[in-house]
Amino acid sequence: MPGPNPAAAVEAFLDPLRDAVSCIGTAHITLSPRARGKVGETHAWTLNRGRPVALQSGWAFRAGMRFETLDLGQSEGRDRFRVTTREYIYSAELHGREFMSAHWHPLAKNSEVEFPHYHFGAAALTPDGGYLARAHIPSPRVSLEAFIRLMIRDLGITPARDDWEERLAQSETVFAEHRSWPK
Amino acid sequence: MRTSTIDGTTTELTREQGRKMFDEVARAELGVSGNEFLRRLDEDDIPPEWSADAISRLEILIPFAR
Numbered sequence: 001m002p003g004p005n006p007a008a009a010v011e012a013f014l015d016p017l018r019d020a021v022s023c024i025g026t027a028h029i030t031l032s033p034r035a036r037g038k039v040g041e042t043h044a045w046t047l048n049r050g051r052p053v054a055l056q057s058g059w060a061f062r063a064g065m066r067f068e069t070l071d072l073g074q075s076e077g078r079d080r081f082r083v084t085t086r087e088y089i090y091s092a093e094l095h096g097r098e099f100m101s102a103h104w105h106p107l108a109k110n111s112e113v114e115f116p117h118y119h120f121g122a123a124a125l126t127p128d129g130g131y132l133a134r135a136h137i138p139s140p141r142v143s144l145e146a147f148i149r150l151m152i153r154d155l156g157i158t159p160a161r162d163d164w165e166e167r168l169a170q171s172e173t174v175f176a177e178h179r180s181w182p183k
Numbered sequence: 184m185r186t187s188t189i190d191g192t193t194t195e196l197t198r199e200q201g202r203k204m205f206d207e208v209a210r211a212e213l214g215v216s217g218n219e220f221l222r223r224l225d226e227d228d229i230p231p232e233w234s235a236d237a238i239s240r241l242e243i244l245i246p247f248a249r
Contacts, residue, residue: 028193029194031194035246044245101236103239108238109242110238
């Protein structure tokens with residue numbers, strides 16, 4: 001997401017994410033220190049200080065990303081600074097146990113799995129599903145919008161607004177226009 | 184871990200607030216301090232009983248702590 005300065009680029013990055021989260025609630029995004037100002041360092045955002053966000057019927061949602069603000073040079077004018085996603089984790093929990101999550105964490109020290117993947121947690125499995133609970137099921141890079149759409153459409157989470165489909169589509173369009181990985 | 188409601192704002196934490204948040208999440212996720220988690224991660228001394236998902240969730244929050 002581009003902007004004329006680092007703070008503007010970070011806001012342009014966060015705006016569509018806030019819009020997407022508003023489809024299941026009203027987003028409070030917590031940013032890591034100096035996230036709006038420092039270029040060339042890895043920063044992070046999380047929802048509600050890293051705590052699960054309570055939804056209805058025992059569901060909860062967590063999301064976070066690591067990101068970096070890049071300086072593309074003065075020749076880029078008002079698009080000089082750009083924010084790029086380095087990692088993400090989104091998860092849907094049911095009654096305090098993970099139901100499913102989408103992970104991409106190539107910077108993680110404790111995991112050798114660098115490709116994007118899904119996990120299906122204990123709440124989604126039968127008693128015989130222990131192997132699947134540890135599996136890293138390959139996935140494409142998953143947008144926050146796509147995960148929220150899945151929660152509403154397929155997991156039955158009640159949307160917080162009537163125009164959620166349009167909102168998610170608009171937000172995802174912004175994301176698609178600026179993403180740096182192959183479409 | 185207790186859940187939360189969401190209230191529509193963005194907060195950039197100070198360094199001190201970031202460390203405190205990271206510490207709180209580490210205690211809630213794994214029952215150890217944020218510093219203990221970082222030390223064990225740096226030394227490749229992760230206990231096998233720690234949840235891999237919890238570790239991943241904490242690793243993504245490391246910019247809050249350092």
